[in-house]
Amino acid sequence: MPDPHPQRPFNKAALGRLVDVSRAFGPLKAVDAVSVDFFAGEILAIVGENGAGKSTLMNILFGMLAPDSGHVEVAGHKVSFRSSRDAIKAGLGMVHQHFMLFPGLSVLENILVGAEKATRSGLVDYRARRAEVQELMQQFDFSLSLDQPVGKLPVHARQQVEIMKMLFRAARLIILDEPTAVLTPHEKDRLFQMLGRLRDDGRAVVIITHKLDEVMEVSDRVMIMRAGRKIEETPTRATSRDQISRAMIGREIASPPKTDSRKAGIALEVRGVSVARPEGPLALENLSLSLREGEVFGIAGVAGNGQKPLVEALVGLVPLSAGQITLGGVEITSLDVGARRRMGLAYLAEDRMRVGLADAARIYENTIAGREGSRAFSRRGWLRMRAARQSGAEVIRDYDVAASGPMQRVSDLSGGNKQKIIVGRELAAEPSLVIAENPSWGVDVGAMAFIHQRLLAAATRGAAVLLVSSDLEELFALSDRVGVLYDGRMNGIFPRAELDAYRIGAAMAGKIGGAA
Amino acid sequence: MTLFRHRLFWPLALTGAVLVSLVLFPSLWQMVLAFLDGAAGGRGHFNFFSTLSRTSLIGGMALSVFLSFRAGLINIGGEGQLVIGGLVAALVGIYLPGPGVLVGVVSLLAAMLAGGLWALLAGFFERVLSVPLLVGSLLLNYPASFIASYLVSHPLRDVNSGIAQSHRIAHGAYLPRFSGTILDYGVLLMAAFGIAIIVVDRSRVFGYRARMQGISPEFARASGFPVTRMYFQILFGSGAIAGAVGFVAVFGIAHRYVDGMLVIPLYAWTGVVAVLLARVNPLWVLPAAFLFAALQTGAAGLEHSAGIPREMAQVVQGVIILFLAAGGQRFLQNTTGEGA
């Protein structure tokens, strides 16, 4: 690591600035009179909770949203971008949290789209462009093979493609939205080195994040946002993690206390399970796992290392090519989803809009799903409408969902409230096994604490919880044990006492993990 | 004010423009009268009953389409299912001896079975051979038409009639008509289907599951619905209703199978249009079908008295769909096809 806080004279003329920018969505002031400067040769961290207005602010800077008032300046001139195209022309670049890539196109083609430098007849000189890209890669020490389709690359390499795109467009002001969310600790270190090189090259770098350790590690200056406002802006070395945290949240959120509620009985037993892909190697290979009643078992791993096949195999959405699954002592390998659910399986799906919820349907229609055929909600195939509506009302009440009633459509609710509907539905049946996939993605801090508390309560009641998460903090806070998936195999299982980000990170990157 | 601008302006402006032009151009008024007369007039409201009779066919096809669209299955092979149903109904009607009522009932059941199986064939292509339902069901329309066309042109042809059509079915098996009209009891059958579909959609667990699956197939699977069974049940039901429409067309109206009689009037496609106009809401499916039936019979009336070709009705239908599509609402989830 280079020295994170080098003494260097800042070039005081800002590369870009936002002046008194505001933007409202309906009654909500997403950004409220925020001003900030972006200096060459500096890494600025913008921190805040979900919904604090960070992304809106950056979308305004990048020309994807017009401000209601205030303006953007680049190199001392007032500009009004009508689209990101204008922003790119003015020397801005942005790596979105959800990468803006074309999976079927090659790395080189991804870099060139929109910046082809075509001849007058429109032809693209791929050979010349390739040479230019290779030169840039050398300069910034990237390693990418330009002819591979991007869809086949691991996540950190895709991020490099995104950064390469900006460098190829000669961006001077570079914005990265939650760049570390998908990386292992080691990949994160490499990214930060790269950002350091960009800074030293005289570019302005902005990272948006809510991970405070990273702010302290990489940034030169930090700006804290809360509820659309700029709360504080300070050189990083003049502040501390706790100070930032207090300014960011503005209130105390008690994280639920974790106690060991493990019981003797085995809830879930997975023996030698493999899942095939349509072609290529197994998606999940000879995986064994055993969860006790009341245990929270965390699954860590870089996305795409077998989490999805594991979850789908347990839920019954994909067939096994080998192995056995038993739930509460009964073999369920050949049972379908409905039968497994009736035996006490609950599933909090990561893709809430399509898998977890029927978005266009009413709340009560969502809360009865999975139990619609049970005696609680039907008799001889006729729906019991009153009971169904009642179940919707109960979830709204017990989970503090901001909704007008069970007849409201789910699509009208916010992300956190949608997730509460799912958690409420799945936990209402008192399941014996809960499979939770990134349960706090994209929800605000309050809802996250609430969901964590409910999951722990389910475990205390005796349910086994399999928690798949890409957020190590979440895994460490809730799990009794954490298993690391790498390349479809279990690469080490760590008991709570041995949880350590760098050891787990090494296991996530495929190095030999621990065992317990 | 905004309500006025967004909701009321265009309808009011349009109505106003229509009224003004009616006053200014009396011939236009004549055309409207001709249209209404074609759709509902005639001696003893003959044309009205003919509109109703057409409604039973279009409405039946619309119900068939509704059933699959509601569950997110893009079955646009209604035409083939209709043709096969009509063909089988005619075959049974011609060759099965016995009392008329029995022949009728057996024909209906056979037509429904045949239509349902033809739809399942498209399902087989999707589930076993991975050919998207949209394309598979559509491609199967052509072999169905060709089979029917071949049979009534060659082996089963009523040679004396001079055109490609089958013999008549047994006279005693004709669907009865409401006295003094050309309207047969087929319309009651379709109304019964319509009511049954509304009830199942609203109150049965099956209807609930199908509706949810139409909103999100992944949600249906993850919720543990018996999706594979539902898939085939819905396809079969959809095809069976189309087959029943074929039965009604043969037993109620033509009393034989005439080459092209179920294809050329675009009953199946008009059914799709009606479902889209009804925004895949079961309550509005039959009224929408009535509207299009009236549009077609009215256009026929207009052709009669004003010389405007009746194909105008199809043009209007096409335009309606285009504007419906652009209405912003997505009617069809789960649209297969790779580029989409």
Place this chain on the structure above:
Amino acid sequence: MSVFLDPALFQSLPRFFTPILLAALGGSLCQRAGVFNIALEGLMLIGAFAAMAGSYAFQSWETGLLFGAAAGLGGALLFAWFSVWRGGDDIVVSIGLNILALGGSAYLLRAVFGARGSFDSPRIIALPQFGLPGLRDIPVIGGAFAAQSLLVWLALFLVPLLAALLARHSFGLRLRAAGENPVALAAAGVNARVIRTEALVICGLLCGLAGAQLSISNVTLFTEGMSSGRGWIAVVIVLMCNARMWLVLLTAVVFGFIDALGFRIQGLGMPQQFTDALPYLLALGVLALAYRNHRNPAKDQG
């Protein structure tokens, strides 16, 4: 079998595959751009009608060609407006356009030409025909290179041209990007809607020309619904070839061959309905083959 494989069969081959090929080339561009255009049938039909009308009205094949292309273009712009710009579902818009084409051409046939079912007239001038001097002298298959319409050669020329467009041209790159991820394309500063509209425009022109091949080259008359499912065969080709233009050509030729063969067998007493059904059965089989790798789609991790 050799009874059928005579020069006349090969002579007739291009006129069977050319309409399918033109429409499938256009449809492939749409597919790559992310537009699921299944209105090829309708676009072809209005092209056929307009080409006949243009040729008839001015007694010249040039105007016929122009009218056909323009009508296809107009239909495609209608598609683009309702689907790309107003957010309509591609499938619903396609259904609307197909019905509109069927009804509209039949309506105009009666309103303008006073004909029902079909219309033909000596005033309808056919497209000129050329042969390729060297190749047409090859025995048996040489017929395919003798005296074929202008559009046959154009269609064949378009295959490498469009392949090169996709592979080497900036528009081709953006077109493929638009189909992969329109949001990312917008972030790269390119409007996917514009790209898709352009793809539709090309597709409309090609379908219009495909229609012209039907009504002022294969025959010189217009029949209601004369595209008779060729647009759907083109859709099948689009689905299975994934914009590999040479494969599009090969598949179109296979379908054309089946058509041509069916036509010959018919002459030998086989009922027309069987030979007519052949392409659709073949299409189902071919699709099942093309999709065999899609089976059991355990979702690939993104």
